[in-house]
Ligand code: HEM
């Protein structure tokens with residue numbers, strides 16, 4: 001059963017192809033079809049069919065639609081139409097992908113929540129609060145003098161992500177350490193901001209997920225996190241007690 | 247496509263004849279999983295797990311569609327809608343527990359199915375395509391399971407989504423924008439939940455499609471068997487129906503017994519209690535763990551704690567985070583190359599004395615140890631253990647298997663499947 005199917009198939013295909021192309025070489029086409037018919041009548045149809053099909057298959061790719069005419073290299077008017085039509089469809093398809101991809105990015109309402117004002121007057125030195133900015137936790141910490149000294153004692157060049165405390169705070173407000181409460185490893189909220197939470201080996205924050213340790217300037221000191229806790233780019237002290245983030 | 251001695255489909259019933267002439271679907275089924283598919287006569291129970299995987303998928307699709315009728319994909323409503331299903335919807339608790347435990351059982355049977363393939367060398371020629379498609383199915387399953395776990399919007403849902411999408415931020419430059427694109431915001435939120443629900447509904451049907459290709463690709467050479475010796479004659483095979491439909495039916499019964507025991511009596515044993523606390527974006531649970539079936543990979547992720555740097559210069563070539571994420575993906579993608587890493591012509595581990603030792607005393611304990619480490623907090627002892635186990639995992643596939651294939655002297659193979667079973671040589675072979 002399998003054998004008869006195969007030979008039948010391969011004998012039909014070239015015949016169809018030949019019939020499909022029109023004026024260029026009608027004679028050749030007719031010859032081919034008849035040759036095929038003759039072949040399939042013979043005793044060993046499979047072998048012959050394959051042999052005859054071979055030259056058609058071997059023809060250069062550009063003429064797959066037509067017959068293997070000798071001047072295959074010359075561009076034809078139909079090639080132009082093919083390329084133009086396929087390119088047009090391709091550009092169209094690519095254009096449709098743009099909205100399909102961009103619909104997944106943050107929508108306008110998500111981007112709109114991007115600025116908050118916080119009253120920090122109630123935060124005593126050594127205390128910190130958690131608040132929310134762009135749906136992400138923010139730590140606002142009032143550092144003690146000891147914590148500031150500890151942060152400044154570190155040899156900055158020895159750090160994984162070298163930064164001084166000064167670079168991470170606002171001028172004249174070195175005690176206010178404002179960072180995202182999002183571990184730069186895989187995004188957990190580190191411990192150490194709320195009362196009673198462990199602050200880790202370096203007295204700053206400790207991420208319980210995979211053990212990243214941050215110091216009193218929220219710089220990464222140990223564990224898998226690649227960078228320091230992020231300091232939001234736009235922090236402005238509106239007054240001594242009101243800070244605007246974003 | 248099949249062996250020449252396969253039974254032919256000859257419907258006697260005129261209705262079936264009428265259908266067969268117009269749409270030969272019964273013929274397709276007959277040839278694929280009926281009396282028209284000759285299967286080696288010596289398959290053991292490890293060969294049940296493909297069908298069991300398919301059964302698990304059917305359970306997930308049916309229970310999932312019912313859950314979706316009552317579930318509500320909103321950050322305010324999702325958690326409550328799940329409680330509503332548990333308390334108010336008639337038989338809702340049963341449907342939900344079946345879906346929860348069904349996911350675990352799906353992974354249990356697929357893991358056995360994969361390790362069956364690893365031991366019996368099912369991934370070798372001519373079945374590489376079945377293996378490759380299998381790994382694709384596995385990846386799709388992991389994605390589906392992850393997104394499903396986010397839907398109840400409990401603490402583990404939320405923080406799992408945060409941590410796993412965080413993987414992408416490890417990629418240099420495009421990582422963070424990519425993560426925000428996946429989440430549809432800066433942190434998991436409504437946009438994330440809605441898209442995860444949409445995809446969680448879609449992917450199982452994609453899996454079903456890939457399974458059809460997977461089975462198609464196995465049916466070309468036919469199933470392998472515990473000896474790994476190819477089928478040589480009619481005597482080596484029996485028709486799938488009734489022989490393996492019966493054996494698979496029995497296996498399915500046993501599987502369902504275990505399944506209902508868990509679903510009825512220990513429904514939360516394989517879950518995490520923290521997921522019964524509603525998601526709180528401001529507080530991470532003390533200890534985030536993924537579902538048990540991802541634990542070995544989670545351990546590999548956590549094993550990378552030190553940057554890859556040029557010593558004493560401080561120049562970091564690759565940060566620890568990126569290495570962890572690459573290793574995690576690498577540990578799965580590695581399986582795509584397995585057919586070309588293990589070059590031994592002998593398929594079955596039964597006839598490979600050295601391979602077998604590394605399989606039972608190397609790979610299996612390593613994966614189990616990784617599973618335990620994945621569940622443990624990031625304490626030095628566990629981190630070190632996961633580092634050793636991760637190193638072995640990669641070495642097993644990338645170094646040990648290629649070397650073993652080269653130096654091992656396999657045991658003599660039986661002349662045929664029939665000879666292995668009856669002790670007498672195959673008639674066709676002697677004739
Ligand atoms: C949804 C998941 C899956 C389903 C429903 C499924 C289904 C099946 C079925 C019905 C068979 C034939 C019966 C058998 O040998 O057990 C099979 C064989 C096979 N599967 Fe899967 N499979 C799944 C996942 C996988 C995965 C994840 C892998 C590997 C990574 C895999 C690798 C293989 C291989 C190599 C075979 C050929 C085995 C042989 O004949 O020796 N499959 N599968």
Ligand code: FES
Pocket residue numbers: 183184185186187188207208209210211212223224225
């Ligand atoms: S998320 Fe903080 S250490 Fe991994």
